Amino acid sequence: MDFHYMPGSGGCRTILMLAKALGLELNKKLVNVKAGEQMKPEFLKLNPQHTIPTLVDNGFSIWESRAIAIYLVEKYGKDDSLYPKDPQKQAVVNQRLYFDLGSLAESFSKYYYPIFLTGKPGSDEDLKRIETTFGFLNTFLEGQDYVAGDHLTVADFAILSSVSTFDIVEFDITKYPNVDRWYQNAKKVTPGWDENWESLLEMKAKTRIPTNMDFYYYNAVAACRSVIMVAETLGVKLNKKEVNTLKGEQMNPDFIKINPQHLIPTIVDDGFVLWESRAIAAYLVEKYGKDDSLYPKDPQKQAVVNQRLYFDMGIYNAVAKYYFVAFSTGKYGSEEDYKGLENVVGFLNTFLEGHDYVAGDQLTIADMAILASVSNLVSLKFDLTKFPNVDKWFNHVKSVVPGFEENWEGAQLVAKNVASRLQ
Template identity: 60%
Template sequence: MDFYYSPGSSGCRTVIMTAKAVGVELNKTYLSVRKGETLNPEFVNLNPQHTIPTIVDDGFVLWESRAIAIYLVEKYGKDDSLYPKDPQKRAVVNQRLFFDMGTLYPAFSKFYYSLFRPTKPGTLEDYKKIEDAFQLLNTFLEGQEYVAGDHLTVADFAFVATVSTYEAVEFDIGKYSNVSRWYENAKKVVPGWEENWEGVPQFTIHRRATHNMDFYYTPGSSGCRTVLMTAKAVGVELNKIILNLQEGEQLKPEFVKLNPQHTIPTLVDNGFSIWESRAIAVYLAEKYGKDDSLFPKDPKKQALVNQRLYFDMGTLYAAFSKYYYPLIRTGTPGTQEDYQKIEAAFEFLNTFLEGQDYVAGDHVTVADIAIVATLSTFEAVEFDFSKYSNVTRYYENAKKVVPGWKENWEGLQAFKKRVQERLAEHKKN
């Protein structure tokens, strides 16, 4: 198994620890990002997104560290302990993985990377996001020895990679007693801890649910629309509860008790609470889907779905929010560099869709549902993606074949109306 990596990358270290846990030997090939080795044509041919880590397993190519970790466990693990088959247990692992990618690690990169590069320094607000992320992790770990249940999972590997990177920059983890306790234990029980630390950069069944499934949401949110479409696909009825974020309803104690991260969408299924839209979508598909078509059980097919879900969250939607949210909030869009990230994300997606009708295989999956929610959000702000022929072709077909498109479109109109109202207010001012 070929493994393209850089030792300092936390994602690469996540894969190394996972490989150690399942007994897989990696044929390591070091790539220097600074020297542009990830842009070599032979590597881009393997991974058009030209990111590390990337594995090649008997011709099967996969990137995104968390997707790789799940793949390794499902294909080579002796049992399902590291990535449980039980939908609820797996959903918690997925939520933690998305939290690591979408909250904990981005907080690190936003503040600390600016200290090592000739860019604008991180702000006090950026540092506060780190503290908030650690406080949330501290809450998740209350009374827990592991981040996603009562035993070690791939979520622990990902968090160990990230938290050890914080340790390297001397962030005071000790202020967060549960995190500190978990981390000290993780150093003893996580396979491959030594390899991780050596690499750390030294910085100078189908059921219908009605009243028992509460869905906290706002119609315009792309994440909420992802869940609405997935619920439609599996035939689940949601007891919809709109939260007004502008009035702070997500901060009410009763909601924070359900979701200490106080984010939407949040689903409560017969007492089981889960948030992060893509984790919810996978959970609904696994627990209520008639078959595994929306989220395949085959490790390779599932790995592709996971990779596209992480791409949607970490690249495509992240690019939208960076450029367009400042426009909605202040009347001034993000920078030209931010806009170029959108174009780069669309180029990647266009490449993924070459000769493909769907983003992760030969039929609709939850990855299509998530990416359709994001693409329609771009459409709402009139982003012109007609020059991306594969994306345009895919999107037009998706409107016809993705379940719940009507519900998505209705919610999108609410978002579009709010955008127009805010932009009109900015013009008046």
């Protein structure tokens, strides 16, 4: 039995859970619809409508998840409990399946799909339609543990797939107590739930989060690059607006209206203005992070991250004192300034003794801030190998942090700009 699918698709996840309940082994065949694989001639022969999921059972081809679900139960079910033969019970299951298709799934697509095309959700009216739809489902579940009677049916599988999709985009299900109660129970009793949720998490991790966020930056500035790496890690889309500080563009009246301190990076997130890269990084994690791993909520873990972020400002000052002084003097700083820089890197080497990351046992925003700063040092030919822990950390994190390539381009621009100012 071949099953043509994509893990993130709600209909596909419905069938995967149902197959688990029936004890069926599906021969999964991934169809990348983003790459247009559903339009290949060999797939069109199976399904001229080129939709997923599509099931091919010993030469018999069928699509539309709810039709597939009914077929699987009727052919392979040990009894009719998942899709009753009693006309009235079956009618209620069918009604819920059509409700899932025409109301739940439809309302999701109307409100949420525009985000991935335009960066903005649907209209207030579209959101109200979702709320109305959940209100109906809440009514159906009054005094009920299952959506279509007194036991689990294919309708629960389909609606569980849809409701969990709303959950992953953080729609507040708790406003609908009957739905929430059913949902918490359904997660426990529905076979295949774990795979369903893992697929949603994977989909969310791969999906860039469109925002109405302007990002004022210049790639030669390490602080700007650290924010870019944080955004890349979170999957947040930035509307980049270059401000070339070497040309004094940060002093333009239009920019000063946004940030009177005329600093970059600066973000404007749907009207909310914030500057200072480390504050921006923490804000992005707290607003858009899927969890708190990049900026822990635990007071002690967060304190270490914060300490390293403040320490990064010391790295910047030491780099500026020795290298960036060339912008005003045409030459590097003194030997004493260089020793000061080595002392700072030495402290970082001590922090990293026995650690893969600068602030604990996992990647945090402190790694990205310090990675941007250390990238400047490497591009400026500072001998990092004298500091083996830092060297090891740098070579490790540059391979795991999203956005490192753009960061490295900026670091090389720093070296080029500094070299151009040397006498």
